[in-house]
Amino acid sequence: MTTTAPPKTDARPPAGSRRSFPMEITGGSTGVLIAKVIGLGLILALAIGLTPTLIATSNWAFLAILWVITLVILAIYLTGRAVPAKYLLPGTLFLVLFLIYPILLTFQLSTTNYGDGTRTSREAAIARIVGSSAVQVEGGATYGMVIGTSGSTTTGPFVMLLVNSTTGDAYVGSEEDGLQPLDEDAVTIESGVVTEADGYTILTRQEQNSLSSSGQPLDGFSVPAGGDSVIKVQGFQAIEMRTPLVYDEEADTITNTDTGVVYTEQLGPSGDRSFFVDEDGNRLSNQSWGENIGLQNYKRIFTDPAITGPFAGIFAWTLVFAFVSVASTFLLGLLLAVTLNDPRMRFQRGFRSILILPYAIPGFISLMVWAGFWNRDFGLVNDLLGTGIDWLGNATWAKVAVLATNLWMGFPYMFLISTGALQSIPGDLKEAASIDGATGFTQFRKIVFPLLMVATAPLLVSSFAFNFNNFNAIQLLTEGGPFTPDNPTAGGTDILISYTYRLAFGSAGQQIGFASAVSVVLFVLTGVIAAIQFRGTRALEEMN
Amino acid sequence: MATPDLTSATAVPPTVVAPAKPQKGAGPDKLSGARWWRILSWRYLVGIVACVYALIPVLYIVSAALNPIGSVASTEIIPNTVSWVNFEALTNNPSRPFFRWFGNTVIVAVVVVFAQLLFSSLAAYAFSRFRFKGRRLGLLSLLLILMFPQILVTVALFQMFSVIGAVMPSVGLDTLPGYILIMLGGSLGQVYLIKGFFDTIPHELDEAAKIDGAGHVRVFFEVCLPLVRPILVISGLLVFVGVVGEFLLASIFLRSTTIKTLAVGMYGVLASDRSNNLGWFAAASVVIAVPIIILFQFLQRFIVGGITSGAVKG
C-alpha cells in the first residue's frame, strides 16, 4: 500500500489542492450550500432541543457526548481544514457510537460479575429480599382503596382512603398517623371504595398508577397498622401485611424475626458473588448483587479446566470451520464460474439465475430448512443419499453437515465474484487463458488465477472474518450440538461465538460479565488472525 | 504475482476499463458437432449438476409452501398436492402480519443499504484520495473493529438504548429508527471493497475535473462515484442480504408485533410451533425470495461483468 507503485505519487493531491478549496462552503454549488446549512442547522437544533431534557434527567454523560459530537461536526464542516475528515466523519460517528462505545462498555462489563442474580446493587438486593418476604397477616384485613390527598395530586401529602372489605368500615391511613376511622357522614362509599371524602381530593386510577412506579411518591407507600403489621397497596386494594425479615444495618445481617435465624454475608462457591446464608450455609435467597471483580473473569478463562479444556478445541474448530467454509465455497464457485464462462455456451444467464438462488433466499430461512434435512430418519439428505447417518448426533458428522450446509449457502456468492473477475480480465489474456487442454490449464494457473486472486483476496479475507463469527450458521443449524453428558457448555460444532453466546444468554443462568471477558478475548483473537491474514495478502495489495 | 505489463494498465482511461466484450464474436456456430461435444458438453453437464444441487432445497421450500398440511413429514421435493392456503394465511392473521414485517424489513434494508454505501464510499474516497496522518492506522483499525461481531455487545447496546430511549423515545428500544441506528454501527463495513475500486480510477480524471473548476465534492459525486457503480451494486447486495437475514439483534431490540422485521417475526412463528407452521413459513420464504431473485436478475448485468473489474485492472 505504500512504496513503489507509480499510482502512489498520483494519489497524493497536488500541493496546492487544499488551498484550491479554501472555503468549503463555496466549494460546492448553491444546492450543496443550502443542503449543508440546513443539515448542520438540524443537528444543532437537535442538540439544543435535547439539552433541557438531558439536564432535567441528569444525563450528564449523554449531554457531554451530544455536545462534543455537535461541536466536532460544526468544526469540521464549517472550516476549510481537514478535508479528509469531512469524508470520514459520518461513518466514523456511527462506528464510534454504536460499535466502539459498546465495545468499551463490554470491556467494563468484563470486570464485573454482572449476570443472573447479580443485576442490582447490594442495597437494592437486600431491599428486595426483605421486601419480598412480606406476607398477609393471618386473619388480617383487606381493603378497597383509593389514594386521596389534602394537597396536590402530584406531590401529596397522600393518604389511603380505605373500606374494609368485610365490615365496610371506612378509614384514612397515612404514614405519620397510621390508621384512623373515618366518619361515615364525611365519605361516600360506592361498591366497596370511597368515592368522595371531605377534605381530600381522590386520585384517579391513572394518577395513582403513574405515581406508583419506581422512584415516584407512591412507590412502596404503606401505612403502619399497629404492631409489626403495615397496610400495603396491591393494585387498587390494600392488605394488612407483615415482613418477617429485618435487615440490621450495623451488623450487616438479615434476621428472620419468626424463627430467629440470622443470615450473614458469605462468598459463594463461584467466587464472584456473595449470598446471605445461615450458620449451616443455607442461602436465604439466590439473589446476589453486582460487584467489580477485577480480572477474575479473565483468570477464570485461562485457569478453569471447564473453560480451558474445550476452549482450545473450539478455537481450532472455529479456524477450520472458517477456513473450510471459505475454501470450499470459493473452489466450487470458481469451478462453476470457469466452467460456465465459455462464450460459446448457451443459456449462461439461465444457469446463473438458478445458481444464485441459494444466495437469494435469506440465510435464516435456509438454515432452518436445512436443519430438518439432516435428520437421520426423516431428513432429505439421508433420503436422497440412501444412507442412515446420524448427521447431527455425531460430532464429526455434525461438523460435516455444518460445512456442507455452509457450502450450499455460500457458493453462489463466490460464483458471482469469480464470474465477475473472469469477465473483467482483458480479452486477449482471456483468449489465451481459455481452458483448452493441458496448456490451457497451465495458462489458467499462471495468468488467470493470480489475477483472480488479486481481485478476490479482500473478499476472501472478509468472508473468512464473517465465517469466523458466523453465529447464525451454528445456532440455527445445530445450536452448537451435539453435546456430551460431561460437558453441557461446549458442543461438537460450537464455534467461539456460539459458545460465548450460550455462556452469556444460555438458560442455565446468564453470566454476562464472564461472557464479556470471553468476548474481549475473542476480539483480540480475531484481531490477531486478521493481522496475520493482512500480512499474508500484502503482496497482493501492493499491486494497487 | 502478476506480470509487469498488467500493473501499468493503471494509466488506461476508464472508458477502456469498461468490461471488454470482444468474445461476443465467437459464436457457437463455429463449432462442429463433434468438437462441440468435446469442448462444451461437460460444461453443460457440470452446470446442470450444479443447478440440481442449488435447486433441491429450494424446491423443497416451494413444495412445503404448496402443501396444505404444511408439516415436515408430509413434504416431498415434488409437491403431491397444490394448495394456496399457506399463501392466504400470510394475509389473514393479525398476530403475524407478514406484509407489515415485509414493509419494516424493506424500510430498514433501504435505509441501511443507502447509508452504508454512502458513508463507506465517502470514507473510501478519503482513504483513497487523500494522504493524512493516521491514514494507514485508521484503515487497519477500521478493518479490525469491523470484525468484532455486534452480537457480543448486545448487552452494552441494550443498556445504551435504554438511556437513549428515555430521552428520545422515537429512537429507543422497540423502534425501527433505533434498530436502524444500531445497524448503522457497521456503516463503514464496505470501505475496504470500495477503496480498492477508487484506487483503480486514474487520478488524471480527478485532476482534469479540478482544472475545470470542480470542487472535491463534485469530483466525488460526479466523477468517481459513477465509475465505481459495479462495486456499489455488489456491496449494496451484500449489505442487503445481511440486513434481511439479521435476526439476533432484532429479536432483542424489536418486540411489538407491528415493529418486527421478517427475520425476527418469522423466527418467532417457527420457533413457537415448528412442526405445524412449516407451511406458513415456507410460503413466507417464497414471497420473500421472489422479489430478491428479481432484484438479482435485474442487477446481474452490473454484477457479472463489473464486479471486480476495477481491482483486476489495477
Added chain:
Amino acid sequence: MRKSLLSVAAVASVTLLLTACGGGGGGTDATGDSTATTDASAEATGDAGASADPSAPPVRGNEDLVVWTDATKLDAVTAVAQAFGEANGITVGVQAIVNTRSDFITANQAGNGPDVLVGAHDWIGQLVANGAIDPLQISADSLSGYSEKAVTAVTYNGQLMGIPYGVESLVLYCNKTYAPDTYATLDDAIAAGQAAKDAGSVQSALNIPQGVNGDPYHMQPLFTSAGGYLFGLDATGTPDANDLGVGTDAGIAAAQKIATLGDAGSKVLSTAITNDNAISLFAQGQAGCLISGPWALSDVEAGLGADGYTVQPIPGFAGMSPAEPFMGAQAFYVASNGQNKSFAQAFVTGTSGGGLNSEEAMTTLFEGTNLPPAMTSVRATAAASDPLIGVFGDAADAAYPMPAIPAMDQVWTPLGQAYAAIIGGADPASTMTTAAQTISSAIASS
C-alpha cells in the same frame, strides 16, 4: 474567512428557526413524543421548570399496561388484556417476545420491561433470583378456586409468585386405527404400535421427541415409571438440590430400562424423533402413539380427524411405578420494575373489572389457549363440553410440578445428552454417573 463566518451565521439562523419550530409545534421527534405521554409524571418529578418543555423521562411505550408473552399465546393474552383495558379505560399493549424470559430479565432491570409477564412456572426460580417479579397476595378463598397442583407450582419460598391460568402435562395420544384401546401399561401401547410398525403401516411405534440432544422433559414419565427421580424432597416438601437422583442406583436402573427401548433394544426410542417432527408424524398417521401435551391437540385433530385418536394419561411400565410426567403451570407475573404497577397488580390479582382472578377472564384465556384451566370451576365447565379437557386436566393433576429451583437449569443439558447417548446404545450406568457428576458440580459451583 469572511465567507466562513457567513456560513456560521447561516447555520445559526437555520438552527434558531428549527429550534423555535420545535418548541412550538413539537418539531423534533424527541419533544413530540415525550409531551404526548407524560404530563403527569413530568409534574410529579417536582421539576421547577413548569414550562411545556418535556422535562421528565417518558414512560416506555404509549400504553398504560404492557404485557409480554410468547407468540403462541399472543391472541389469548391480548383478549384478556384488552378486556381489562376497556373495563378501566386504559390502553394496553401485548407484545410477543422471542426470548421472553431472558429479555424480560434484562429489560426489567433496565426499566424498559413490561408490567406483566406471561410464562411457565419453572421460570420463577430464575426470575426471583433476579428480583424480577413481585410476590402476590390473594385471599385464601380465591386461592382455593385453583387446582392444588397449580398453586403449588406457582408458589416459591412460601410466596405466591403468579396467577396460574392453565396447566399442562404430557399425555399419551394413540392412533385409533392402530392402537384403539385405553392402555393400562405403556408396554401394551408400545406393543400395539410395534405391531403396526412391523406391518409397515407406520414408521414409528411410539413417538417420544428426544432429538440428538435428548429431552428430559419428554423422558420424565418413562424415567419415573422405571423408578428414577431427579431431586428428592426436603422436609418441607420442596425439591432438594443436594439430593440428586440421576446417578443413584434407582436412576441407573431406570436408565437401563430406557436403554432396552433404544437402538440396542427394541428401537422404540430414536434420536431422529425430534420436537420438530414428533407431532406432525403422528398427525400424518405415521406413528402408533405419541407422548406430547395439550399443545399437540389441534395438529392431531387436523391430521387424524376428531375420531381418529385417543388421549389418556400416560400409563406406567408393566409391574413398575406409575408414570409421573412434569406438570407445568402457565401463569401471569407482576414485574418488579414495571412502570404501571397499580394497573399490573389490579390486572393480575383483581377479581373483577377485567382482573384475571375471575371466571370470566379465565374462560377467555381457556378459549384462546385451549389449555386445561387452572381454575377448577372453569375447568369443570370446559370439561363438560369437551371431555378431552377433563383428561388433560386430570393428567396434569396427577403429574408432578416441575421444580422451579435454579438447580433444575443445570439438569436439562447433561441429562438430555445422557438420554440421547443411552438411546444410541451407550452404557447406561457410566453415562448416568457422568451426567450426575456434571450436574452436581455445576450445582455446587453456582
